Amino acid sequence: MIYLDNNATTIVAPEVKEAMEPYLSTMYGNPSSVYEFGKRVRRSVEEARAIVARLLGSHDAREIVFTSGATESNNAAVRSALKSFRSRRKIVTTRVEHSSIKNLCNALGEEGYDVITIGVERSGTLKWEEFERALTGDVAIVTVMWANNETGVLFPMERIAAIVKAKGLLLHVDATQAVGKIPVDLSGVPIDFLSLSAHKFHGPKGIGVLFIREGVPFEPFVLGGRQERDRRAGTENVAGMIGLSRALELAAATMKADSARVTSLRDRLESQLLAHSPDSFVNGGEVARLANTANLTIPGVETELLLIRLSEFDIAASGGSACLTGALEPSHVLEAMGLSRDLALNSVRFSLSRYTTEEEIAAAVDVIANLVSELRSGGRRTYDQ
Numbered sequence: 243m244i245y246l247d248n249n250a251t252t253i254v255a256p257e258v259k260e261a262m263e264p265y266l267s268t269m270y271g272n273p274s275s276v277y278e279f280g281k282r283v284r285r286s287v288e289e290a291r292a293i294v295a296r297l298l299g300s301h302d303a304r305e306i307v308f309t310s311g312a313t314e315s316n317n318a319a320v321r322s323a324l325k326s327f328r329s330r331r332k333i334v335t336t337r338v339e340h341s342s343i344k345n346l347c348n349a350l351g352e353e354g355y356d357v358i359t360i361g362v363e364r365s366g367t368l369k370w371e372e373f374e375r376a377l378t379g380d381v382a383i384v385t386v387m388w389a390n391n392e393t394g395v396l397f398p399m400e401r402i403a404a405i406v407k408a409k410g411l412l413l414h415v416d417a418t419q420a421v422g423k424i425p426v427d428l429s430g431v432p433i434d435f436l437s438l439s440a441h442k443f444h445g446p447k448g449i450g451v452l453f454i455r456e457g458v459p460f461e462p463f464v465l466g467g468r469q470e471r472d473r474r475a476g477t478e479n480v481a482g483m484i485g486l487s488r489a490l491e492l493a494a495a496t497m498k499a500d501s502a503r504v505t506s507l508r509d510r511l512e513s514q515l516l517a518h519s520p521d522s523f524v525n526g527g528e529v530a531r532l533a534n535t536a537n538l539t540i541p542g543v544e545t546e547l548l549l550i551r552l553s554e555f556d557i558a559a560s561g562g563s564a565c566l567t568g569a570l571e572p573s574h575v576l577e578a579m580g581l582s583r584d585l586a587l588n589s590v591r592f593s594l595s596r597y598t599t600e601e602e603i604a605a606a607v608d609v610i611a612n613l614v615s616e617l618r619s620g621g622r623r624t625y626d627q
């Protein structure tokens with residue numbers, strides 16, 4: 243298979259799997275237990291937490307809370323701010339957030355909160371004036387993503403954080419697609435809450451982090467036992483925590499080289515597909531974006547048909563969000579960038595990883611180009627697989 247859907251999830255790195263293994267077999271003690279068999283596991287968990295803190299630029303490992311993933315971290319951060327500042331009824335977010343923030347904000351709107359959703363320009367950058375105007379004293383929290391999962395477009399977090407902090411407001415950042423791909427240094431950016439998920443950077447699924455800056459009030463989302471210093475109840479996903487820390491170490495160690503190599507593969511994919519279909523275009527291609535993400539609109543080629551045909555050639559890619567019926571809905575991100583519904587439904591996302599090879603890109607380009615020709619001519623031909 244040629245896997246070009248790494249923004250959906252990634253393969254667990256062999257080193258990560260190896261680091262996790264003892265915690266799935268011999269070291270199965272409960273970190274909360276009083277005997278040595280549990281305490282040994284507790285020490286591993288705290289080591290993992292310290293590694294994560296150091297790699298994120300957090301000065302104190304107590305700022306790191308393990309969760310079940312970014313969805314939970316996002317929900318926890320926003321709900322906490324609303325509980326901490328009960329008189330503030332406003333939430334500021336953007337039109338291009340992942341569904342874990344988008345649908346949470348929709349629900350909060352139904353609960354009576356005032357959700358202000360900032361638009362983006364055609365390029366994918368934030369509408370700054372609209373953003374600054376929304377930051378009034380009655381805002382409980384500002385929640386903005388760092389890297390967009392569909393286009394890879396990066397929001398300039400230093401600028402955003404400076405603006406939000408100048409107004410004295412709380413800032414939550416969904417950094418799920420940024421962590422492991424670009425440097426994220428929390429010692430240099432005044433972010434209050436930050437969410438991440440291990441499976442986006444070759445760690446396991448079902449484990450994430452919510453960074454909570456020291457001194458920022460926090461009301462727990464999951465109630466129960468006293469784990470995670472009373473901030474996230476439930477017996478620890480120990481193997482997951484170990485895997486997350488190892489995956490983050492690996493990503494940090496190879497980030498620079500990976501990013502240069504992945505950029506060149508991604509650029510090759512884009513330029514060859516654009517050369518084949520000159521009316522195609524790259525969404526977010528004019529602004530700073532992740533090295534691994536190519537989001538292309540290919541007019542006249544229905545995303546869903548292309549994805550189905552690609553899967554027949556064992557190539558995994560992705561479109562907008564699949565709705566419950568399985569039919570593809572136009573991407574809210576591309577629509578926010580001003581694409582028509584039709585063009586949004588002619589768009590496909592390829593996302594690479596450090597394991598993507600030159601040969602895979604060359605083979606994928608061939609297949610995609612042939613399929614584009616086929617789908618545009620409305621016919622169906624057979625090709626050598």
Ligand code: PMP
Nearest residue numbers: 311312313340342391418419439
């Ligand atoms: N935010 C972003 C930007 C994402 O890309 C994702 C995963 N697609 C999430 C949040 C949710 O992560 P998880 O499903 O691991 O909770």
